[in-house]
Amino acid sequence: MKPFDIVIVGGGGAGLYAAMEAMKTNPALNIAVLSKVYPNRSHTSAAQGGANAALANKAKDDTVELHIFDTIKGSDYLADQDAVEILCSEAPKIIRELDNIGTPWSRLDDNTIAQRPFGGAGRPRCCYCADKTGHTILQTLYEQCLKKGVFFFNEYFALQLSVHDSRMKGLIAMNMKTGKVEAFPARTVLFATGGYAKMYWNRSSNAAGNTGDGQAIAYRAGIPLKDMEFVQFHPTGLRKSGLLVTEGARGEGGYLINSLGERFMSRYAPEKMELGPRDLVSRSIETEILQERGFDSPAGKYVHLDLTHLGADLIKTRLPQIREMSMYFEGVDPIEEPIPVRPTAHYSMGGIDTDIDGRTVMDGVYAAGECACVSVHGANRLGGNSLLDILVFGRIVGHAAAEEAKKFEPAPITPEEIKDAENQLRSYMQPSGHFERYGTLREELGQTLALNVGIYREASKIRKGVSELHGLQERFKHVRVFDTSDVFNTNLMQVLELKNMLDLSETVAAGALAREESRGSHTRTDFPQRDDEKWHKHTLATLEGDRVKLAEKPVTMGRYELQERTY
Template sequence: MQIDILIIGAGGAGLYAALSTIKENSDLNVAVLSKVYPTRSHTSAAQGGINAALANVDPTDNEEIHTFDTIKGSDYLADQGAVKYMCYEAPKIIRAMEHMGLPFSRLNNGKIAQRPFGGASKNRTCYSADKIGLVMLHTLYEQCIKKGVKFLNEWFMLNIVHNGKRVQGITAINISTGEITFIKTKAIIIATGGHSRVYWGYTSNALGCTGDGTAAALRAGLVLKDMEFLQFHPTGLRKSAILVSEAARGEGGYLINSLGERFMSKYAPEKMELGPRDLVSRSIMMEIREGRGFKDEEGREYVHLDLTHLGEEKIKERLPQIRELAIDFEGIDIVKEPIPIKPTAHYAMGGIHTNIKCETPIEGIYAAGEAQCVSVHGANRLGGNSLLDIVVFGNIAGKEAVRYVKATNFEKGGEEKLKEDIEFIKELMSKESKEHLGDLRAELGEIMFKHFGVFKNEKEMQEGYEKLKNLKARAYENLAVEDKSKIFNLDLQSTLEFFNLLDIADVLAFASLQRKESRGSFYRDDYPKRDDENYLYHSMITRNSDGSFNYEKGEVDLSLYAPAERKY
């Protein structure tokens, strides 16, 4: 199979990249490869909104203020030129999606409505009730169908193949047949999303958020950047860790401890519940740590998110999905009762290192969306900037890939990787499993949450890293695919995803141990202060053939604003 541009992943970044390639050159052979149907992608889970300085609610808002809010929110680790580009592109890309038919919520004057969000100084977050990701994904998919984009649905990427200079293609498995194939490409765009499933059982992410593209990039020798920075969203449901959108606090929700206090007054006296996510998550965990949380009969600790004062009418209009989730997963009607919540692993700021054109050091390999780290989020992402990131850089990746393939040919070779992957899967299918996948995944989640959670320290992380090494060795030694069939073998897919998670956990733990400071989402009890003198840099990691890591320091673009203390 030969494809000019292969986009891996069919979420917001992948679909916008596909539309961008078609717009630039409709004669190219472009396809989107996805392990799920596009409308099942995790973009659909985004609830709160997408940021753009439209100034529809606050006429004093502008792109420069959006840029500063984002840089401040990043704890000054974001690359400021990239942030500025994203924020200045935001109004244009919102209007482009509006013209596609995206059904934004509206003000009485007909303009797109904008709500307040955490870490933002203005009402900037455009929304569609509390289902913005769902309607955005469907709108983009409809446009892709309209434009004739080809889809390889239910295909799973195994590995990226290149010759050290240019991409040659990928190996992939057709889930519906079990056939393993080498797909020759001129360019690939990795848009496979995040990897918060390393916190299995403690994450808001869907089952498929297993960092497949990021892990494949690591194996292919590409640079991963800032992998120690993984954001915990403040409000996950107590039992399931499913997300309760920041929209709930944007609409006026209160965080309450067991003493009945709105405790954010102690941590962010001006912004209160709408402080940045890293600060709010730490504040919740601090309340629980110091005995001011609630505890249920199963020992789960949490605080309350109270929306009862908003009234039924406002909740029905602005937060209908949150009400449904609370009823389904907690048995609580948010009109009448507060929601039991706790922080949940939510978003990966780190990922595949690219420049602002979405290019990696290997020609023809691009990345976009949560899998990418162009570093517009730095050490902490602001709510509403992730959907913006995926469409802005999905758009760029598509354009740049077209520009590249028009001037290049298919590279020779690469098929030898197919033989390796066939042998690896054959071995997985032939041996008997000595441990169960479900048990190992749960163990991974427990290790990550306990040792690399909201609060970290040297002792806990060192212990966790040793446990991870042991788990990885056991998995490769003992784990096998129990289902021996070829067609729709989801046991095989889940096993391959777990190996990807182990690669991600390995590099995340290693990166965490190198940073001896606290910055944004990364907080250490033993180094509680930010240290700009020694740690204001991007961690840049590659893996050697023996499994060890190379660690380098990447310069942070500080061209606009000098680092300052964050106050909210």
């Protein structure tokens, strides 16, 4: 195969914006997007609430500066301030560009783009398309990429980077339709594969495919991962499934109610109430449940998200998908009765360590979006900043890769590398002696993380989790794929995803054990205070042998000094 100038791994918002921007930067480039699902089915489509931008349409006194401060404060001061400044400064431009290429934003009465309040924000600045914002943005970007001539390789599973003497030569991937391993020689590779929160199993809002594939490939290639211990739990997942109920439901005026009929957020965030930052609201709900002020049911304990006072018209026009999901998955019509909710593993603040242009330590390898850690979210992401992240940095990294691609001379990927990858896949189908089943290992991984490295963490529990993860990694060596066919071998794909999650879960647990403080989404009951003297720094995780090695990296400061974070 002729070398590509850029191979983008992932067909979500970051990957598609990067492809669109790269083609705009240099239309002569040969650009490929690999995705294990069709791009318009990528997890970006699940983003409901919206994208932040200081347009000042709803609140006339909103400014970029206020957005920057809210983001840094929301991050518990772990975000890199130069990256945050770029994120917030570029936001209005990004929203208007999406508007110009056809994104159907909801509108205010004066026909300007509508904005709603979101958690941790000082002004209503979240731009939205009802409660289907990610879906509409994704369709718009996909159309543009098709129009500009981007090559799509849909239903391809990325396996590994091809690296020789620290030089990246391209990507090796499996064609899911045929089972064949194929080479994609490339001048540059850009990872945009999304997050890894699905490792938490049934208490996760993530799609089944959010298994950290890009981070795991980079990690095994020697590229550091940053701040992996910071996993965000969204306050309002549906009780049974963990599916997301957008923060927009609270932005429109929804109440959180405990079994005593109290709006309990008055105890935890008296000023912001239900629109406190996500880490705080999640801990508050979990505390209410642990202190027996939640509701009980065969599907687990929960609290109520009450929208009934908002009225049928508002719910039908601004939250139609939430109503539909509540009816299908909980048997509850939010027009008539409250929605049962509980925190759900939602977002990965950690990821592949990059600079502000998406470059990694390996020449020619870039990352953008949730799979990257630039770091704009620090210890806790504000609602409405995730779609913004993938759009702003998708654009920036796509431009950088397009500008720099010609610096890297292409090199062939040898037939021996392809054969080795094929043999590795076949080895899962031919274990000898004792074997392990995928389903058992997958269930135990989710339970181990939820019980030991969840919302509340403590040293003895984390150590137990680390020990159990090491045991699962050993048992994985005996995993067996029972389906030996080539065509759409979903059993094989599940096993490959499990390997990625097992590798990454160790970095999450190791970072959580090392960080002896509470900051943002990382809450240690044995170290309940934030410790700026010892822990105002990023953690870096690299693979050494078959175990994680931790290092540190300073936080990039700017005009905002450390201060107490209160709401």
